[in-house]
Amino acid sequence: MSKILETIDSPAELKKLSLKELQALSAELREFIIENISNTGGHLASNLGAVELTVALHYCFNSPDDSFIWDVGHQAYTHKILTGRRDRFHTQRQFKGLSGFPKRSESVHDAFGAGHSSTSISAGLGIAAGKDILKAKGRTIAVIGDGSLTGGMAFEALNQAGHLKKDLIVILNDNEMSISENVGAFSTFISRKMTSSYYRDLRKEVSTLLASIPAFGRNILQFARRAEHSLKGFLTPAALFEALGFEYFGPLPGHDLEQMIDIFKNLKNVDGPLLVHVMTKKGRGYAPAENDPGRFHGVGKFDILTGLPKASPQAPKSFTAVFGESLVQLAEEDRKIVAITAAMPEGTGLVPFSKAFPDRFFDVGIAEQHALTFAAGLAVEGFRPVAAIYSTFAQRAYDQLFHDICLQKLPVTLAMDRGGLVGDDGPTHHGVFDFSFTRHLPGMTVMAPKDENELRRMLKTAIISGVPISLRYPRGAGFGVPLDKEIAELQIGRGELLTEGRDVAIIAIGSTVYPALEAASLLKKEGIKASVVNARFVKPLDRDLILSVVRDCGALLTVEENALQGGFGSAVLELLSDEMITGIRIMRMGIPDRFIEQGTQKELRNMLGLDAEGIAASVKTLLGKKSL
Numbered sequence: 001m002s003k004i005l006e007t008i009d010s011p012a013e014l015k016k017l018s019l020k021e022l023q024a025l026s027a028e029l030r031e032f033i034i035e036n037i038s039n040t041g042g043h044l045a046s047n048l049g050a051v052e053l054t055v056a057l058h059y060c061f062n063s064p065d066d067s068f069i070w071d072v073g074h075q076a077y078t079h080k081i082l083t084g085r086r087d088r089f090h091t092q093r094q095f096k097g098l099s100g101f102p103k104r105s106e107s108v109h110d111a112f113g114a115g116h117s118s119t120s121i122s123a124g125l126g127i128a129a130g131k132d133i134l135k136a137k138g139r140t141i142a143v144i145g146d147g148s149l150t151g152g153m154a155f156e157a158l159n160q161a162g163h164l165k166k167d168l169i170v171i172l173n174d175n176e177m178s179i180s181e182n183v184g185a186f187s188t189f190i191s192r193k194m195t196s197s198y199y200r201d202l203r204k205e206v207s208t209l210l211a212s213i214p215a216f217g218r219n220i221l222q223f224a225r226r227a228e229h230s231l232k233g234f235l236t237p238a239a240l241f242e243a244l245g246f247e248y249f250g251p252l253p254g255h256d257l258e259q260m261i262d263i264f265k266n267l268k269n270v271d272g273p274l275l276v277h278v279m280t281k282k283g284r285g286y287a288p289a290e291n292d293p294g295r296f297h298g299v300g301k302f303d304i305l306t307g308l309p310k311a312s313p314q315a316p317k318s319f320t321a322v323f324g325e326s327l328v329q330l331a332e333e334d335r336k337i338v339a340i341t342a343a344m345p346e347g348t349g350l351v352p353f354s355k356a357f358p359d360r361f362f363d364v365g366i367a368e369q370h371a372l373t374f375a376a377g378l379a380v381e382g383f384r385p386v387a388a389i390y391s392t393f394a395q396r397a398y399d400q401l402f403h404d405i406c407l408q409k410l411p412v413t414l415a416m417d418r419g420g421l422v423g424d425d426g427p428t429h430h431g432v433f434d435f436s437f438t439r440h441l442p443g444m445t446v447m448a449p450k451d452e453n454e455l456r457r458m459l460k461t462a463i464i465s466g467v468p469i470s471l472r473y474p475r476g477a478g479f480g481v482p483l484d485k486e487i488a489e490l491q492i493g494r495g496e497l498l499t500e501g502r503d504v505a506i507i508a509i510g511s512t513v514y515p516a517l518e519a520a521s522l523l524k525k526e527g528i529k530a531s532v533v534n535a536r537f538v539k540p541l542d543r544d545l546i547l548s549v550v551r552d553c554g555a556l557l558t559v560e561e562n563a564l565q566g567g568f569g570s571a572v573l574e575l576l577s578d579e580m581i582t583g584i585r586i587m588r589m590g591i592p593d594r595f596i597e598q599g600t601q602k603e604l605r606n607m608l609g610l611d612a613e614g615i616a617a618s619v620k621t622l623l624g625k626k627s628l
Helices: 019-040 045-049 051-060 077-091 120-134 152-164 181-195 197-212 215-235 238-243 257-267 287-291 319-333 351-356 368-380 391-406 434-439 452-465 510-525 543-553 568-578 601-608 612-623
Strands: 067-070 140-145 168-174 247-253 274-279 337-341 361-363 384-390 413-417 445-447 469-472 496-499 504-508 530-534 537-539 555-563 585-591
Touching: 019 045, 019 051, 019 077, 019 257, 045 051, 045 287, 051 077, 051 140, 051 168, 051 257, 067 120, 120 140, 120 152, 120 168, 152 168, 238 247, 247 257, 257 274, 319 337, 319 351, 319 413, 319 452, 337 368, 351 361, 368 384, 368 391, 384 391, 384 452, 391 413, 391 434, 413 452, 434 445, 434 469, 434 537, 434 555, 434 568, 445 452, 452 469, 496 510, 496 543, 504 510, 504 543, 504 612, 510 530, 510 555, 510 612, 530 543, 537 568, 543 555, 543 568, 555 568, 555 612, 568 585, 585 612, 601 612
Parallel strands: 067 140, 140 168, 168 274, 247 274, 337 361, 337 384, 384 413, 413 469, 445 469, 504 530, 504 555, 555 585
Antiparallel strands: 445 537, 496 530
């Protein structure tokens, strides 16, 4: 007998199924997701928790006329499978395959793209307002969860939505809070009654009747309303959302299809801003993910039976792990060091620090703006804050970096993890803009290590420098270089000459230094001798070293994993312009003026020519030689 899932190519087929078939379909979806993610990697636990919720939403509403907005996209896999992408789902997060996140160019059912969190309510409100102006049909449903409501932007949107009174349904998928079975069942009963058209009509009629009676009736009405709100407020977070102008329903059992379908059908007839609080379990239906949802939030390839990662060649420690261990070592010597993360203690390598120094560790939630201003406040009190944030997420805190750190010359270290090409998470997560948006800020020092030992040295340098510093390092394994037992500081603004040659100068920064060295070896076999410089610093540049090698060689190639506009290569060009250096053949290598798709780091670097072979080929082009 064929599986039900094999018959579903659009939400329309979903609506033909019975409740029993929908429940069977949910089980098949879970099995399908687990099987595919075990081979590709991806966001597993949060998606497993949102299966029934997604089935119920698509059963009751009509996408794409009804617009679905998924916050972040950590919960959107079932949505993708049900909207015609089942046969391509095995390609998700792979080169030229499906995105791991909602993507408007991928499907008409993806109403809004999302890779960063806390945006769904704002986008949903904009879509709802647009529909209202155009008198267009369809509801707007924003699904937010997996911690995204900790972001300040979500509350800004809630505040505006409550004011505008547009027809917006916000689904709060709560997969963290634990509510006892009895209370949950009672709250569910109240919410179901409140969404039924009979109850709502009855409540309106009674209210009208009581309000028409002189003072006695109005007093009874006020008492009834206070009693209702007191009861709901005691059992649920209703008071908060209703104060923001939303009508609140919940908490609801997020794995009970029958109850959710009943509620969503009724909500289609309710006007204004609505918030539906749904309780789900992260990792639902797969024991390893239920027992350790943190590890299975974003997971690589794994064995389904054991939940363990699939065997892979032994790799050196990651830059992230070396950063975390080094920060612990430095914090043992300096009690003024504090660590901050924005809901990413595992991802940024700060778990060891949080255990060693719980009183000096702060997880601020998905709130990068707050993280940096909070760090600035700690710096005012004489501490040396290290804020570890992915480069792509640090973009959200540019204003705080400017006003609260650089303008006040506060010694905050911004540890930019995942700097450069990150791989399978794609364009929303590539950290390829931080050189550009940090180096132009007055007083900012910007640096990137060539390997993990240099990362340790840069971290110490940043902490003791007394100035704002951006320290950027890549995703993935280091190079396995020996780590000095004692961490020595570096001289700010001093690069290093790695090889000497008279034909061309290759000046590289961060993750491109070792490929540049490999390229120099390839070129040497062709009779081309290259000087290779590890710049270390984007700002301040090592003026004397750069000018020296450029004058010696007469040809210059800069290499970086950053946008060419305003990046490291641009900084070098500005230096040459300021020094009025002319007659030099120059080429810059980096990220072109487009968003880079997903793929492995190796695939993407090869595509962009940022590997050893590509760098060597560019040198040949620069010198007017034939390609290798």
